[in-house]
Amino acid sequence: xxxxxxxxxxxxxxxxxxxxxxxxxxxxxxxxxxxxxxxxxxxxxxxxxxxxxxxxxxxxxxxxxxxxxxxxxxxxxxxxxxxxxxxxxxxxxxxxxxxxxxxxxxxxxxx
Amino acid sequence: xxxxxxxxxxxxxxxxxxxxxxxxxxxxxxxxxxxxxxxxxxxxxxxxxxxxxxxxxxxxxxxxxxxxxxxxxxxxxxxxxxxxxxxxxxxxxxxxxxxxxxxxxxxxxxxxx
Numbered sequence: 001x002x003x004x005x006x007x008x009x010x011x012x013x014x015x016x017x018x019x020x021x022x023x024x025x026x027x028x029x030x031x032x033x034x035x036x037x038x039x040x041x042x043x044x045x046x047x048x049x050x051x052x053x054x055x056x057x058x059x060x061x062x063x064x065x066x067x068x069x070x071x072x073x074x075x076x077x078x079x080x081x082x083x084x085x086x087x088x089x090x091x092x093x094x095x096x097x098x099x100x101x102x103x104x105x106x107x108x109x110x111x
Numbered sequence: 112x113x114x115x116x117x118x119x120x121x122x123x124x125x126x127x128x129x130x131x132x133x134x135x136x137x138x139x140x141x142x143x144x145x146x147x148x149x150x151x152x153x154x155x156x157x158x159x160x161x162x163x164x165x166x167x168x169x170x171x172x173x174x175x176x177x178x179x180x181x182x183x184x185x186x187x188x189x190x191x192x193x194x195x196x197x198x199x200x201x202x203x204x205x206x207x208x209x210x211x212x213x214x215x216x217x218x219x220x221x222x223x224x
Binding site for chain 2: 104
């Protein structure tokens with residue numbers, strides 16, 4: 001099992017550009033999450049999906065959209081990137097509201 | 112909503128010494144408290160968790176204690192080794208369908224040989 005995979009690993013965007021971060025899990029988990037990690041601020045939840053077909057906002061959803069394409073895949077879209085969105089993005093999945101398995105992360109820089 | 116505070120932000124210990132990281136939470140309804148370890152360039156990984164019906168849990172060199180009255184929980188690492196060097200995060204949640212994990216801000220642990 002690959003666990004949770006994320007693409008790309010690194011990305012540099014100019015202000016105003018758009019991009020989609022991809023996430024997939026092969027553990028048959030119902031719940032999936034997107035977090036951002038910034039120095040001194042820990043992990044903050046952007047969006048989550050408790051099951052296929054549902055998505056809900058987390059702590060910091062502004063500037064992002066998500067799609068739960070199927071049970072395996074959960075994508076995060078930045079429609080118009082801003083320098084404040086420079087961060088490391090992690091996708092995670094869980095069977096229920098218990099142990100979360102994290103992907104390796106995407107390091108995004110917006111100039 | 113839940114708020115989790117974590118201290119210290121950095122911790123340096125000599126190999127073989129013990130390390131303690133402390134967290135406090137605000138929501139008295141929280142009942143699930145996991146600890147994650149994040150190595151450089153990787154995603155966080157669960158190392159131990161505790162539920163509110165127990166006060167302590169051990170797994171080899173690591174242990175977690177929970178004081179529900181004071182709303183704080185701690186991670187204890189004994190006989191530290193250089194490979195324990197990482198960032199550690201605590202978290203709390205109610206473990207319901209509508210409540211998610213709220214993470215602390217992390218502790219960078221350095222173990223010197």
